[in-house]
Amino acid sequence: MQTGSIQQATVEALNRDSIKALGFDTRPWPMPAALAVVAVVAGVLWFIHKPAAVLVLRVPGTDRGPESESGSGSNPVLEGKLIPGEGQAANLPGAWTRFRGSEADAVGKEAVRLTRTWQASEPRELWGIDVGEGYAGAAILNGRVYVMDYDSAKKQDALRCLSLADGREIWRYTYPVSVKRNHGMSRTVAAVSGKYVVALGPKCHVLCANAITGEMRWGLDLVRQYGAAVPPWYCGQCPLIDGDAVILAPGGKDALLLSVALDTGKPIWQTANPHNWKMTHSSIMPMEFSGERIYVYCANNGVVGVSAKDGALLWETPEWKISIATVPSPLILDGGRIFLSGGYNAGSVMLQVKKIDDRFSVQTLFRIGPEVFGATQHTPIFYKDYLYGVRADGKFVCLNIEGKVIWTSGAGQQFGLGSFLLADGLVFAMNDSGLLRLIEASPDHYNLLAQSQVLKGRESWGPLALAGGRFIARDFTRMVCLDVSQH
Numbered sequence: 001m002q003t004g005s006i007q008q009a010t011v012e013a014l015n016r017d018s019i020k021a022l023g024f025d026t027r028p029w030p031m032p033a034a035l036a037v038v039a040v041v042a043g044v045l046w047f048i049h050k051p052a053a054v055l056v057l058r059v060p061g062t063d064r065g066p067e068s069e070s071g072s073g074s075n076p077v078l079e080g081k082l083i084p085g086e087g088q089a090a091n092l093p094g095a096w097t098r099f100r101g102s103e104a105d106a107v108g109k110e111a112v113r114l115t116r117t118w119q120a121s122e123p124r125e126l127w128g129i130d131v132g133e134g135y136a137g138a139a140i141l142n143g144r145v146y147v148m149d150y151d152s153a154k155k156q157d158a159l160r161c162l163s164l165a166d167g168r169e170i171w172r173y174t175y176p177v178s179v180k181r182n183h184g185m186s187r188t189v190a191a192v193s194g195k196y197v198v199a200l201g202p203k204c205h206v207l208c209a210n211a212i213t214g215e216m217r218w219g220l221d222l223v224r225q226y227g228a229a230v231p232p233w234y235c236g237q238c239p240l241i242d243g244d245a246v247i248l249a250p251g252g253k254d255a256l257l258l259s260v261a262l263d264t265g266k267p268i269w270q271t272a273n274p275h276n277w278k279m280t281h282s283s284i285m286p287m288e289f290s291g292e293r294i295y296v297y298c299a300n301n302g303v304v305g306v307s308a309k310d311g312a313l314l315w316e317t318p319e320w321k322i323s324i325a326t327v328p329s330p331l332i333l334d335g336g337r338i339f340l341s342g343g344y345n346a347g348s349v350m351l352q353v354k355k356i357d358d359r360f361s362v363q364t365l366f367r368i369g370p371e372v373f374g375a376t377q378h379t380p381i382f383y384k385d386y387l388y389g390v391r392a393d394g395k396f397v398c399l400n401i402e403g404k405v406i407w408t409s410g411a412g413q414q415f416g417l418g419s420f421l422l423a424d425g426l427v428f429a430m431n432d433s434g435l436l437r438l439i440e441a442s443p444d445h446y447n448l449l450a451q452s453q454v455l456k457g458r459e460s461w462g463p464l465a466l467a468g469g470r471f472i473a474r475d476f477t478r479m480v481c482l483d484v485s486q487h
Contacts, residue, residue: 077219094468343376
């Protein structure tokens with residue numbers, strides 16, 4: 001097209017009435033002058049006709065950080081989707097609101113009496129569902145069961161809410177994340193309060209959702225936002241809801257521990273990390289000592305006690321670390337004692353926290369070798385001054401408070417890496433292949449009361465849950481709810 005044609009087409013494309021209104025002549029001009037007029041008129045028209053700015057309400061906890069404006073840096077939790085189901089919340093009693101139960105000690109304290117013998121068809125299965133590969137256990141509240149799952153086909157983390165009555169799905173919240181098979185995917189237990197449920201995914205994504213409706217409230221990416229490193233075999237740490245706060249342990253450069261507001265996800269405090277200790281599979285345990293609420297955490301190279309009030313580091317010790325994987329959580333005992341146990345030849349250690357004036361300190365009371373007791377996967381239980389747990393050789397063991405073995409389960413009674421809980425004076429203990437044993441919780445002797453094959457798959461390692469006489473267990477790909485109440 002010739003220069004004259006370009007000039008003419010450009011001028012004609014403008015609003016001639018607007019040009020005349022500005023006092024310009026619309027007859028053909030030399031090229032430079034024409035382009036100058038076009039620029040001026042276009043700017044004026046844009047200013048006059050530009051749309052009003054759209055104001056968007058920014059909801060706390062749902063903002064993307066500066067580094068997440070591009071696709072590669074976005075928080076996948078915020079890109080998730082709520083999918084309603086057909087299930088209905090059950091009108092059933094009981095609660096197991098987090099990892100190791102509502103008091104984080106794996107001891108059920110409800111008044112429901114549990115049966116002490118099982119017939120051939122007992123305990124009766126009330127419902128069963130398929131789950132993604134992994135070991136994530138259940139949290140229970142208000143007739144709902146919450147499970148952090150993984151959908152391999154769709155490559156999505158999925159927080160699922162199920163009916164405690166029949167296992168039907170009430171809702172699920174999914175978000176995209178690629179997780180390769182590595183001894184299962186999901187392996188954490190959600191935490192639920194009356195209003196919110198908080199879950200931690202295999203790659204350290206934190207989701208807070210409305211516990212009733214499933215609507216996403218806020219989400220965090222601990223790797224991008226707080227410098228966490230995903231542990232081998234993925235994240236095994238379970239979130240802690242403590243009052244109006246969620247307590248996490250990113251193990252990042254500037255955030256060994258982290259407290260965020262339960263309703264918004266906004267930071268309350270961060271604990272400094274001067275030694276650059278990393279996240280493990282262990283979970284944070286609360287402790288009351290000398291008028292102070294303390295969060296105890298086993299990092300990869302030591303143990304810390306952190307003030308619940310402001311995140312200050314109250315005490316630390318490098319005397320406990322495990323070469324391959326720190327999995328069991330701190331077991332909080334009376335009088336400032338903390339029992340730590342692990343696999344991979346770590347054995348066990350008893351710590352004593354002290355406070356003189358305003359200064360805390362910690363010392364080692366005793367150590368015991370792995371041949372005496374060392375829990376590879378599941379945290380022992382403290383009940384009526386005795387410790388109960390599974391050691392590395394698969395035997396179920398009772399120890400006194402000084403670490404002396406009182407009894408073991410004996411030949412032919414192996415438990416592998418199975419989970420266990422205690423309620424109504426009974427220990428419910430799984431083995432590796434779905435065999436559930438009922439054991440009397442007594443220091444007198446190992447007393448097996450009953451046993452039943454309740455699951456048929458492999459690696460029935462997921463943490464157990466119990467609410468209102470309904471017992472929830474899982475293996476690698478299936479979860480079941482059993483009736484263990486006394487009728």
